[in-house]
Amino acid sequence: MTASPTSKRWHFSPLELSQQFKRLLGALTLLAPSGLWLILFLVLPTLLILDISLVPGLRPGESGDGYGLGNYSRVFNPFDAAFDSVYLQVIGRSLYYATGTTLACLLMGFPVAYWLALMAPRRWRNFLVVAFILPLWTSSLLRAYAWISILRPSGLLNSFIGWLSSGLPGVQLPEQAWLYSSAAVLIGLTYNFLPYMVLILYASLEKLDISLLEAAADLGATPRQTFWQVTVPQTLPGIAAGCLLVFITSMGDFVVPTLLGGASSMTISRLIYNQFLGITRNWGLGSALSMVMILAVSMMIALLLKYGDRDSVKEA
């Protein structure tokens, strides 16, 4: 029987075979342990969440009502009898916090990154960047806690406002209940994620070609024109990446909305937490909300990757 080209491809001499075997063994030693762990503690659990999100009314000790889209339709379908607009409100509020945080971080982070990358003294540059993102190494719990002592009713901010109003005649600033408000959540989230934004924008701005800025200036562009027509388009991938990272992480954040926001600032991650460890204990609904969040985040990442690809195509 004559060997066809395809079957010849699989015909190895014993030496080749043992080399192939060794290669396979090497790959398995390197990749199998982590792969196994990730499958066991990440992939399987996520599939399990997908599974039980399809069982309405699943609680510990109860089997639920059989498979169905009840959990999702309870959140999204206004014609469902079990529909409660509170879930959409919570999702909307999470998106609102994430958008506000992203905008605040971008507006404050861009000038800082610009200064660090292009204007700061060169020998201090690395030190300044490291110093700016150093708070990231400290516990996010404690950073939120630090804001409690500033924002609470008898805290530093209100004392300062009171001092201002008493010190300056004619100025009457109202003391506010800062803590447990949306403002507190936005301040806390911005404080948490500003270093990320600065870091990513800095990485992007550092790669900026200075000679292009010079060329623009030589050709008569005003600094404003140079900024909007040369600097911003060139750093767009970095801006997109920074915004996306801040948006995703601030949307999923649990600590800041819980500690700095009150009962009125329920977010999606707090809601999920309550479905499992809180009073409500509806595992099916919690899993559905969790799946919604995973899907939303994955879609955003896919969008960024697509956007980045298109960008490099344009370049080529």
Place this chain on the structure above:
Amino acid sequence: MRLPAFWPLPRTWQGWLTTALFAFMYGPILVLTVYSFNDSIRYTSVWQGFSLKWYESLFQDTRIFRALQDTLFVAIVAVAISSVLGTLMAIGLAKYYFPGKGVYRGVSYLPLIIPDISIAVATLVFLASMAIPLSIWTIIAAHMVFCLAYIAVVVSSRLGSLDPNLEEAALDLGATPAQALIQVLLPQLMPAIVAGCLLAFVLSVDDLLISSFTAGGGANPLPLEIFSRIRNGVKPDMNALSVLLILASGMIAALGEYLRYKGSTTMAEQFKGDDVCAILLSCVGMNWVNDLPVRYPDLQDPGANRRFR
């Protein structure tokens, strides 16, 4: 009047904004530090004199110390195992091509992307459905997932900048693959492995959500203890604890920077100019930013920037 050149005040509004935001970043930490020394009976924002009494009451708190022990045990065990597995995974991903590699890589990035709450919930449901009792070991198992991922990302970014010829040369000279790995590749990867381990350690110590879903009654890591104390308001001894923990994490960060600096001087040829940035990015799991399209190469002239102050 012109300011002298060495005058430290910024000369542009961007510089002033940066100064203000430095104050914004460090202000709350400073406030916490000052109040931890406040000699107050209850917690007030009025300064009543210097005192160490909150530190004293903290050091007599055995619950805190037990929680700290749990946290350190979880972090050390999780990071120790993950450092081996994560490094092997990064090397394996760089070395081999196989069907499904894209999926493998994608799954290994998931812990950096998915919100903590989703991972925590999934792990809890999984453990409950397998009827595995919650204990300190379930926390470790869950922490290993993200520790693995972060260490692998940091090591991968370093692997990309290594010279593959060195390992090939070792193999040509008769080293076995295992020898080449241990004696040639690992020493070159060490700075990245240490940086990844430090990052994973800090994340593990900081983690609240995954721990609270996988702890059960058996263990009570520090973030859980702190969270349950501060969610109902301000406790002065927590200020003292915060200051100590922030100091500790500051020292870990400084150690990381120092190790990286040392690594970069002994292996200068492997480090590029914007390496600080690259490693910092990989430290927050964002090293793929560097793979985004770069349209123009770096300008080498160090004076070039100055013209555009």
